[in-house]
Amino acid sequence: MKRALLQALADHGLASEVQLVETGCMGPCELGPVLLVYPEGTFYVRVRPEDAAEIVVEHFLKGRPVRRLLWTEGAPPPREIPFFARQKKLVLANSGVIDPERIEEYIAVGGYEALGRALTQMTPEQVIAEVRRSGLRGRGGAGFPTGAKWEAVRAAPGTPKYVICNADEGDPGAFMDRAVLEGDPHSVLEGMAIAAYAVGANHGYIYVRAEYPLAVRRLEVAIAQARKLGVLGERIFDADFSFDIELRMGAGAFVCGEETALIASIEGRRGEPRPRPPYPATSGLWGKPTLINNVETYASVRHIILNGADWFAQIGTAGSKGTKVFALAGKVRNTGLVEVPMGITLRELIFDIGGGVPAGRAFKAVQIGGPSGGCLPASLLDVPVDYDSLREHGAIMGSGGLIVLDDSACMVNVAKFFLEFTADESCGKCIPCRVGTRMMLGILDRITRGEGDEEDLRRLVEIGEMVRAASLCGLGQTAPNPVLSTLRYFEDEYRAHIHERACPAGVCPDLVHYAILAERCRACDACRRACPTGAAQGTPGQPPYRIVDSLCIRCGACLEACPFGAVEKRPGQRG
Amino acid sequence: MDKETIIGQYPRSPDCLLSILHDLQEANPENYLTEDDLALVAAHVGLPLSAVHDAVTFYSMFSLRPRGRHIIRLCASPNCHLAGAWSALAELRTLLGVDVGGTTPDGLFTLELTSCLGVCGVAPVMMVDDEVVGNLTPDKVRQTIARYREAG
Numbered sequence: 001m002k003r004a005l006l007q008a009l010a011d012h013g014l015a016s017e018v019q020l021v022e023t024g025c026m027g028p029c030e031l032g033p034v035l036l037v038y039p040e041g042t043f044y045v046r047v048r049p050e051d052a053a054e055i056v057v058e059h060f061l062k063g064r065p066v067r068r069l070l071w072t073e074g075a076p077p078p079r080e081i082p083f084f085a086r087q088k089k090l091v092l093a094n095s096g097v098i099d100p101e102r103i104e105e106y107i108a109v110g111g112y113e114a115l116g117r118a119l120t121q122m123t124p125e126q127v128i129a130e131v132r133r134s135g136l137r138g139r140g141g142a143g144f145p146t147g148a149k150w151e152a153v154r155a156a157p158g159t160p161k162y163v164i165c166n167a168d169e170g171d172p173g174a175f176m177d178r179a180v181l182e183g184d185p186h187s188v189l190e191g192m193a194i195a196a197y198a199v200g201a202n203h204g205y206i207y208v209r210a211e212y213p214l215a216v217r218r219l220e221v222a223i224a225q226a227r228k229l230g231v232l233g234e235r236i237f238d239a240d241f242s243f244d245i246e247l248r249m250g251a252g253a254f255v256c257g258e259e260t261a262l263i264a265s266i267e268g269r270r271g272e273p274r275p276r277p278p279y280p281a282t283s284g285l286w287g288k289p290t291l292i293n294n295v296e297t298y299a300s301v302r303h304i305i306l307n308g309a310d311w312f313a314q315i316g317t318a319g320s321k322g323t324k325v326f327a328l329a330g331k332v333r334n335t336g337l338v339e340v341p342m343g344i345t346l347r348e349l350i351f352d353i354g355g356g357v358p359a360g361r362a363f364k365a366v367q368i369g370g371p372s373g374g375c376l377p378a379s380l381l382d383v384p385v386d387y388d389s390l391r392e393h394g395a396i397m398g399s400g401g402l403i404v405l406d407d408s409a410c411m412v413n414v415a416k417f418f419l420e421f422t423a424d425e426s427c428g429k430c431i432p433c434r435v436g437t438r439m440m441l442g443i444l445d446r447i448t449r450g451e452g453d454e455e456d457l458r459r460l461v462e463i464g465e466m467v468r469a470a471s472l473c474g475l476g477q478t479a480p481n482p483v484l485s486t487l488r489y490f491e492d493e494y495r496a497h498i499h500e501r502a503c504p505a506g507v508c509p510d511l512v513h514y515a516i517l518a519e520r521c522r523a524c525d526a527c528r529r530a531c532p533t534g535a536a537q538g539t540p541g542q543p544p545y546r547i548v549d550s551l552c553i554r555c556g557a558c559l560e561a562c563p564f565g566a567v568e569k570r571p572g573q574r575g
Numbered sequence: 576m577d578k579e580t581i582i583g584q585y586p587r588s589p590d591c592l593l594s595i596l597h598d599l600q601e602a603n604p605e606n607y608l609t610e611d612d613l614a615l616v617a618a619h620v621g622l623p624l625s626a627v628h629d630a631v632t633f634y635s636m637f638s639l640r641p642r643g644r645h646i647i648r649l650c651a652s653p654n655c656h657l658a659g660a661w662s663a664l665a666e667l668r669t670l671l672g673v674d675v676g677g678t679t680p681d682g683l684f685t686l687e688l689t690s691c692l693g694v695c696g697v698a699p700v701m702m703v704d705d706e707v708v709g710n711l712t713p714d715k716v717r718q719t720i721a722r723y724r725e726a727g
Contacts (some may be wrong), residue, residue, distance in 0.1 A: 029696020172652030175693035205590075210597065210636055211648075211692055213705040251593050251634035254690055268592030268622060270633040329654045329695050336696050367653075403653060417653060421690070427633075 001033050004052035012056050024183015026096035028083060029336040031071070036096065044069040083334050086353045088315065090323050091176075091299045092339045095183030100218050103225040106186040112231050114302035118194050119239040122305075127198040128154060131301065133309035135321030140166055140257075140294030141372065141398045142474065143320070143387040149291065152281040153199040156289035161201040163192050164266070164285065164292040167208040167215070168250050168257040171370030172421065174401035176325035177295040179337050181208065181215035184299065185222035189232065189245060191298030194305060196243045199291050204245040207262050210252065219247055254425035258473045259292045261427070272429045273473035294399075296325060316342035320386035328354050330403035331361060340385075347381040350404055361406035365489070369398025371418045371425075372478030374485025375411060394485040396478065410507035411490040412497055416444040418482035422475060433476030436467035440483060447494065448508040450501040450573060457494060460487060502572030509554040513574040518544035520566035530561035549574040576602060578612065582619045589620045592630060596637060605641040606685065643678045643685035645723055647671075649701040652691035659711075660699035664688075666713040667701075670720050683724065 002022065009015050026034055031045035035055070042065050044055065051069060058066045089095075098105040106112070118127050132147025153161060165188060169177035180188060192204050208216055223245055226232040234242045248266050255261045256271040263285050265271035284290020300322055304312045313321050320342040326349065329335050333355030340349060346366060350356065357363045365375045374395035376383065383389050387397050405414065423437040440463050446452045464480030471477045487494060496504050503511035516527070516536075521544035527536040528545065535552040538545030544566075547558065559567040581598050585591040599612045608631060617627040631637045649655075649664055664675075667686055671679050678685045694700050697709025701716075708719050 032696065169693060170690060172691040173654045173695055174691070175695055178693040209693075211689065211702070248590065249593060249597060251597065252636035252689070253634050265593065266590050268589030268620060268630060269626070270630055272633075327695060329698075330657060417656070421652075425690070 001047060001049050001052070004049035005056070008052040008056040009060075011053070012061060014056065014060055018056075018060055021099045022101075023097060024095035024100050025092075025179040025337060027087075027092070027336045027338060028334055030334065040065075043071055045071050083338075083353055083355070086344075086348065087339050088323050088341050089339045090303050091180060091187070091296055091325055092183070092337065094187065095179055098184070100183055100185055101221050103186060103222065103229060106184070110306065111186050111302075112190055114305035115190050115193050115197075115231060116237050118197055118305050119237045119241055124154065124198045124200065127194060127305070130309045131198070131304055134304045134312040135309075135316070135319075136297065136300055136304060136312065137320065137387060138294055139296035139300070139324065139399070141171075141369070141396065143397060146293065146297055149281060149293070150195060150198050152279070153201075153289050153291040156282045158282075158287075158289050159200075160203060160288060161199055162285045162288060162290040163196045163199065163201045163204040164262070164280075164290060165192055165204070165206040165295060165298055166257065166259065166262055166292055167206055167212075167295050168262055169209060169212075169295070169399065170254040170257045171372070171399045171401045173329050173403050174327050174370055174399040176327055176337055176400055178212050178215055179325075180295050180299050181212065182218050185215075185218045186226065187299040187302060188219075188295055189222055189226055191293075191301035192245060193232065193236065193243050194301050195291055195293065195298065197241050199289075201291065202242050202244070204243065205248050205266055205285070206245060207248045207250060207256070207266060210249045216247065216249065223247065253427070254421075255427045255473070255475050258475055260473065262292070263290065270427075272427045273475070275472055296400075317384060317386045319388045324385070324397065324400055326385075326400045326402045328402050328404070330367070331357050331363075331406040331408075332404040333358055342386045343384045345382050345384055346376065349385060349402070350381070354404065357404065357406050361408060363404065364407045364409055365405045365411065365414075367403040367405060367414065367418075367482070368401070369396040369481070370401040371421045372396055372474065372481055373398045373401070374481045375405070375414065375489065376485070377489040380489075394481065394488055396481065408505055408507075410448075410503050410505040411486045411493050412444065412448055412503075413505075413507045415483045415486040416441065416448060419444065419479065422479040426475065426479075430470075430472040430476060432467045432470035433472065433479060436463050436471070437476070437479050439463050440467070440480065444483070447497045448503070449510045450497065450508075452494075452498040454498060456498065457487065457491070460484075496571075500572060504571050506569050506571055511573060512554060512569050512571055513549055514547050514552055514554065514556075514558060515568050515570055515574075516545050516547060517566045517568060520564050521545050522564055522566070524563065526561040526563060527558035527567060530557040532557060578602070578615055582615055585619070587619055587621060589622055592616065592620050592622070592627065593634070595619070596631065600637060604644055605682070606643065606646055607638040607641050641678070641682075643683050645683060645704055646685050646687060647701055647703050648687050648689040648692070650690070650692045650699065651688040652695075654691070654695040655699040658698035662713055663699050663701065663711040663716050666716040667720075670717065683727075684720075 033047050035044040035047050128150045136146040137143040250256050253271045256265045258273045261271040261273040280290040280292050315322050323339050325339045365377050367375050419441050423441050426433045428434045443456050464484045467480050496502050506512045523541050523543035525540040533551050535548045536558045585595050595616050600608050613627045617624045699711045700709045
């Protein structure tokens, strides 16, 4: 697309009139590729290379938008579209606006002004007090007050001190850190530099997933440019403060997002967590006091320094201040990244911004917080999205992944899916997590095969609570959440699997069966030809056909093949 | 670049271990780390060979066995799963004639699964080396594989 646009601009002699900027994520991923044309703010969606010439001729030469490529016919500028209008962008403000590979563009929108102000007009104590007063809490999931953490590192004895950015984003479905790193890397560097000044560190590390090569490249560029301009290095802003940042890459281990595991990984060891205390604040990298915060947390800092703690604290709720980025995914119309004030309700987030569940299906649950989080049902849609309300209902904010499930989802299967993930990613160091998650998985497997009994529900809760209480790190402590929360809100579904040997959503293959509706069957032979096991049987022209259950492997090929809607998938084993 | 040059770019400190291992593995056309590599790195960063081996076997992106020239990583996370990653996997299995973890006999591809790649907006997704390929359909899988086969 970029090549096609450049070509079209050159063809029409506009190469020096129109600047094409490759920018970060604008959010509405399902409409991509998207194109924003300034100064009008015209928003083109789903553009294709073959559209390039038309955009150039119509928009740039004739001065009228290409209507068929607008969001909707006669669409208003993006800031007035509900998807954007209900959002409040701080952390993502520059994403999709500036060229992340040019530090000049970041500076032009106020970049590094906060660092300058902190270094020249504030003492480290004042910086910490400001962050503390803002009410900022860690965006990585646990929500620990950021100011208190900074204060602990500053107060901890021992030198040197380190500042680490945890960019080991790993929750399935959460990709806000990637968006920030790729769309606005300098905001992270600036936040780290301010933090380093506050806690008294001169050296920083960014630990980023190796699965994000573009983020790695953008960070490398950003660090090199920041060094060149002197916002990293010796005597920054002529203050008595030096700070430099190095990049470290992970190698495909989810548990390294846990802070002590991450530190072990930087030290060149297996990324296994260790018991806390001591916390990294007193004994972190190489045993030295270490501040470790998440990408989004660092990216929030400059807004607090620039606009003041009071301004930041008025966004959000009593206990959760500021904005949070969520990754909307699953069965929702508008998928992508959204940034909203804390305290917005799930309903506003999913229905007003997300556009609700696509037609023909009903909302069933929202999985929030990834494999550490929980599933909340429709009755809790008016719960405000903040750290404390979510925890109270058995979910967590987590890193902000939000997967909407419709009535085609089996909650037992969803719980099993997430538990499989954590069981797989368990590093194996502590027994509650390594063995406990396996035991729970075994029980879930039995239930979804129709071999569960009532006792299994009690066992799941008992083992789940044990794993939660006794595991070494956050991975194990939160691993039972998807199971415990679905048990809490969707116990009926577990019981249907156990007592009726039926999967109400028709997902678990052992708990459904296929049948042919005699009155609809035209004996066209399509199902018999599609069936890989010879379970669909009959003679062409002689309805009805039938399905021999003992041969059926529940692949659904017959249902897809039938042109008359005569094949039905029914919950329960064939009675 | 030979191995000594790659390793020599890094300070002699254990915190460079993973970075050096990544570089060495990438420089090997068969995408893996040899015993020789581990010994060289261990000596450079000042760790016992056992500690380096310990670390290498912990991380899923490192391999001690030869792999294909191109590594295909199909995302197996919920969003991709819901969006139909399994039809893409079936297509990959058929096209390559190998299962997950396998390498094609011509040494061109190794098929692996990965946790979330963070590009859920275009699920289902796979990465071929550093290239992200999204909105996968069996057809798109075929085109991508054909493109890499052609390039060799």
